[in-house]
Amino acid sequence: MDLEQMKEHQQYIRNFSIVAHIDHGKSTLADRILELTDTVAKRDMQDQLLDNMDLERERGITIKLNAVELQYKAEDGHTYEFHLIDTPGHVDFSYEVSRSLAACEGAVLVVDAAQGVEAQTLANVYLALDDDLEILPVINKIDLPSADPERVRKEVEDVIGIDASDAVLASAKQGIGIQELLEQIVHKVPAPDGDLTAPLRALVFDSIYDDYRGVVLSVRVFEGTVKPGDKIKLMNSGSEYEVTEVGVNSPDPIKRDMLMAGEVGYITASIKDITDTRVGDTVTGAADPAKEALPGYREMAPMVYAGLYPTDNAKYGDLREALEKLKLNDAALEFEPETSQALGFGFRAGFLGMLHMDVVQERLEREFNLDLITTAPSVTYHANLTDGTQKEVENPSEMPEVSEIRNIEEPYVKATIMTPNDYVGPVMELCQRRRGQFITMEYLDDYRVNVEYEMPLSEIIFDFFDKLKSSTKGYASLDYELDDYQQSDLVKIDILLNGDKVDALSFISHRTFAEKRGRDIVTKLKGIIPRQNFEIPIQAAIGAKIIVRTNIRAYRKDVTAKIHTGDPDRRAKLLDKQRRGKERMKSVGTVDVPQEAFMAVLQTDEEDNGGK
Ligand SMILES: Nc1nc2c(ncn2[C@@H]2O[C@H](COP(=O)(O)OP(=O)(O)OP(=O)(O)O)[C@@H](O)[C@H]2O)c(=O)[nH]1
Numbered sequence: 001m002d003l004e005q006m007k008e009h010q011q012y013i014r015n016f017s018i019v020a021h022i023d024h025g026k027s028t029l030a031d032r033i034l035e036l037t038d039t040v041a042k043r044d045m046q047d048q049l050l051d052n053m054d055l056e057r058e059r060g061i062t063i064k065l066n067a068v069e070l071q072y073k074a075e076d077g078h079t080y081e082f083h084l085i086d087t088p089g090h091v092d093f094s095y096e097v098s099r100s101l102a103a104c105e106g107a108v109l110v111v112d113a114a115q116g117v118e119a120q121t122l123a124n125v126y127l128a129l130d131d132d133l134e135i136l137p138v139i140n141k142i143d144l145p146s147a148d149p150e151r152v153r154k155e156v157e158d159v160i161g162i163d164a165s166d167a168v169l170a171s172a173k174q175g176i177g178i179q180e181l182l183e184q185i186v187h188k189v190p191a192p193d194g195d196l197t198a199p200l201r202a203l204v205f206d207s208i209y210d211d212y213r214g215v216v217l218s219v220r221v222f223e224g225t226v227k228p229g230d231k232i233k234l235m236n237s238g239s240e241y242e243v244t245e246v247g248v249n250s251p252d253p254i255k256r257d258m259l260m261a262g263e264v265g266y267i268t269a270s271i272k273d274i275t276d277t278r279v280g281d282t283v284t285g286a287a288d289p290a291k292e293a294l295p296g297y298r299e300m301a302p303m304v305y306a307g308l309y310p311t312d313n314a315k316y317g318d319l320r321e322a323l324e325k326l327k328l329n330d331a332a333l334e335f336e337p338e339t340s341q342a343l344g345f346g347f348r349a350g351f352l353g354m355l356h357m358d359v360v361q362e363r364l365e366r367e368f369n370l371d372l373i374t375t376a377p378s379v380t381y382h383a384n385l386t387d388g389t390q391k392e393v394e395n396p397s398e399m400p401e402v403s404e405i406r407n408i409e410e411p412y413v414k415a416t417i418m419t420p421n422d423y424v425g426p427v428m429e430l431c432q433r434r435r436g437q438f439i440t441m442e443y444l445d446d447y448r449v450n451v452e453y454e455m456p457l458s459e460i461i462f463d464f465f466d467k468l469k470s471s472t473k474g475y476a477s478l479d480y481e482l483d484d485y486q487q488s489d490l491v492k493i494d495i496l497l498n499g500d501k502v503d504a505l506s507f508i509s510h511r512t513f514a515e516k517r518g519r520d521i522v523t524k525l526k527g528i529i530p531r532q533n534f535e536i537p538i539q540a541a542i543g544a545k546i547i548v549r550t551n552i553r554a555y556r557k558d559v560t561a562k563i564h565t566g567d568p569d570r571r572a573k574l575l576d577k578q579r580r581g582k583e584r585m586k587s588v589g590t591v592d593v594p595q596e597a598f599m600a601v602l603q604t605d606e607e608d609n610g611g612k
Pocket residue numbers: 020021022023024025026027028029048060061062087088089090140141142143144170171172173174
């Protein structure tokens with residue numbers, strides 16, 4: 001292609017993302033688009049094709065963004081090159097959304113015709129507006145009997161403040177409105193206009209590690225071109241490589257002769273050192289480097305920290321390697337080595353939320369074949385000490401002694417909750433129980449309310465979302481952002497097994513709930529920790545003061561003893577189950593502690609939280 005041809009080609013490129021609140025139908029819409037553009041043959045089509053991680057299929061959610069190229073023959077007779085970037089909707093993964101958006105000129109905003117605008121609809125739209133993207137609203141699921149597209153259209157205008165008069169009315173499920181949307185993308189999303197002759201500047205928005213090809217960088221080229229044989233430089237790390245391959249995913253990788261300004265695709269360059277590549281970095285030419293890097297991404301600060309330990313201590317090195325590889329593909333993951341008296345050598349890892357933590361743990365176990373023990377997650381506390389210094393505490397067991405502490409501060413968030421009018425009462429009650437401070441409330445229309453609270457992050461991050469859903473029949477939606485640190489009356493509670501403090505079980509609680517939580521947890525542990533052939537005292541303590549104690553009586557139960565049928569199959573199965581359960585245990589001193597025990601501190605019994 002000569003320069004004129006490239007300029008011409010650029011006019012027919014459209015880069016867009018699909019954003020939505022969770023479950024409003026992004027992935028289904030993406031499937032229909034792939035089908036209609038014949039990107040995937042019908043026989044190869046499976047639901048949620050872009051959700052290619054097993055975990056995503058099983059859970060029916062999108063975790064990782066995915067970029068595909070597709071060809072669309074428009075009504076004007078031209079064939080357009082679309083780059084579609086799918087994004088996740090869960091609040092834990094909003095950083096993935098902002099990364100996709102930085103690679104695009106337009107965003108398709110999917111809103112459920114029955115549910116209307118939800119908390120993450122708003123959060124995602126704001127991200128898109130920050131990036132000056134053209135927003136194309138799509139009102140999806142119009143096939144549902146409860147759909148009310150006109151109400152939702154009005155809501156999009158009133159609540160978000162964007163013009164929705166042309167919003168596409170669609171049913172991704174039934175394939176309605178897809179063609180109309182593709183035409184809008186052609187006409188409304190601007191073509192990219194990067195300088196084709198300038199030095200290369202490409203934004204790395206994702207990367208994965210492939211055993212054969214090394215690191216595969218997903219990039220959006222903003223200026224210049226890149227082709228195999230070119231010497232490139234990663235501007236942040238300064239390291240240089242020779243490009244071995246460039247291409248696009250459609251959705252399988254297809255090699256190209258080059259990628260040019262405006263295009264989204266991948267670059268491989270036999271990059272083996274994964275620490276060299278960072279999502280958000282700029283790729284430039286080694287011989288003729290750009291003067292300035294592209295704006296990277298906002299670094300995501302983890303919200304919660306938890307310990308990750310291999311059940312088999314010999315696997316510590318494998319766990320480190322797995323975490324490094326995973327981090328390539330998950331920029332928000334942070335980790336550093338940690339030792340626990342109870343659990344041995346492991347890592348303290350930072351996550352964006354509980355779902356993120358779950359996903360990381362499952363990916364480590366599945367993709368890297370590791371068996372892990374995770375400790376209960378904790379937020380980062382600030383302990384102001386009597387000597388005038390401040391200590392950041394990511395691990396409750398590292399909270400200094402009471403005598404050294406002047407006060408403790410904890411992170412607060414501003415929580416935005418959207419709910420139908422009928423549930424305002426239960427929502428406010430829930431927020432108050434979780435130590436929330438009411439900020440404001442606004443009626444969005446005749447049906448729905450937007451409520452804002454200031455709340456401790458520790459109260460919101462664990463099971464608040466589930467509780468919110470169950471107290472509003474699933475109708476409320478939530479978004480939150482970190483606000484500031486505030487002083488709280490907090491105490492550290494230690495758990496002692498057989499007289500020994502188990503550092504991995506320590507947790508921080510508001511003083512009002514301390515005794516009750518201590519009791520709950522001790523009771524729970526009593527049910528979880530298997531009996532042994534000696535009695536095990538379990539205690540909860542604040543400092544040197546024991547606040548609760550109980551005993552696990554001696555005697556180990558044989559689960560197969562009760563099986564009279566002598567069915568060998570069933571007996572074998574149970575023994576197998578027992579064996580596998582045991583693998584997930586850690587011997588702490590002389591006591592076997594199963595994985596569940598480390599999570600027990602998370603499950604608080606709401607209703608009895610002292611009514612506060
Ligand atoms: N009735 C109806 N259901 C739909 C339509 N579009 C999607 N759904 C259903 O809504 C659910 C959620 O759809 P997804 O496409 O997975 O939603 P998503 O927004 O991609 O969700 P995440 O990937 O988890 O963020 C699925 O059960 C779909 O089958 C539609 O047009 N009509």
